[in-house]
Amino acid sequence: MNDDELDPKVLAALRDVAPASDALRNQHIAVALGESSPASSRSRVKWLSAAAAIIVMLVGGNALYAALSPSSDTPTVAVSPNNSVTTVPVKGSTCGAGLTDYTVVGTYSSVSSAREVWSSSRDLVVIDQTSCELLGTFTHPTVVATEKICDGFFAPFEPGGAQWVGKYKDSGTTLTLIATATAIQIFGGPSCVLIASHPLPAQP
Amino acid sequence: MRAVCHRIVINKSDAEDATQMALISIVRAIPSFDGRSKFSTWIYRIATNAALDEVRRIQRRPLPTDKESVYDSPTGDRTSxxxxxxxxxxxxxxxxxxxxxxxxxxxxxxxxxxxxxxxQGVPVGTVRSRLARGRAQLAEILGNQNAHSDRQTKTTTAPPEGSTS
Known part of the structure; x- marks a missing residue:
């Protein structure tokens, strides 16, 4: 037996997993395709779906209220160094330091300059660090509450051009931001999947 | 993929939950699969993450005491x-x-x-080391289990001391 082998009896036992019954297999497929749980035994999936629905209603309600309200105190995202500073910027992220109620998620390099990403309870903003131009404002996606944090998940992808920007919290769930050449992507959930991808202006 | 979940999670019912979560994640993420890794590796990555999530969730829970509910039932010859x-x-x-x-x-x-x-997000050398140590520990644990089982068999089948048969 070389170093890469297990005892054949152990290997056989290790691989001997009873196949799923037809009913269970069908249930798994139905739930995955419908992304809802028909079986009471999958109570956690149902609970998560309910939590996600509540988050959607709360976020949607706030957004609707903000959209319909004529009040001038509806926050406007604008890059202005004269605004009150409520966060402490990290090194290299100075344009967004003037944004009220925003905290920096991280910075990354584009072809022409560095970019900053800031997060508030409402949205994410991407700012060009050279011109302090606001490149994009993105509403937070609906997220399923999870304790999973995507640390180290993207390491194998980094040589391909994507850059790890940073982590931020939305509705108590930690999400990870990845920048590609053309978009800013949000990863999270129980299996660190792509939740949203927001295209950014093409590089000059 | 289901076998991976079962072998990482151990507990049957929780392994099925992990399998379910992995399938949901795969269905949701298929549009974003970019082909930078093999599809099978990508599937196993999701299954592994789902299984490890499940393991962390159940770590705070006491394990059931009956083996049938904990361990997967095998196919084939039942006894051995x-x-x-x-x-x-x-x-x-x-x-x-x-x-x-x-x-x-x-x-x-x-x-x-x-x-x-x-x-696993680690260098290949670390994988090599984890496999070597894991296999060694597995062999050691199984050796101990077999020794314990042999002792129990001898205790129950051996004639009482001093008996003549």
């Missing part, structure tokens, strides 16, 4: 297979999580070292 199956499941459950995951990905999913390294 059940014993071997439960021994291996029990031994796997005693391994550190990172060793168990490496062993399962190598010997159940048949992944190579580079693929396991990508899934």
């Amino acid at each position: 297979a059940v014993d071997a199956q439960m021994d291996v499941s029990s031994a796997l459950s005693e391994l550190p999580e990172e060793y168990r995951t490496a062993i399962v990905l190598r010997h159940v999913a048949d992944l190579d070292y580079e693929e396991i390294a990508a899934i």
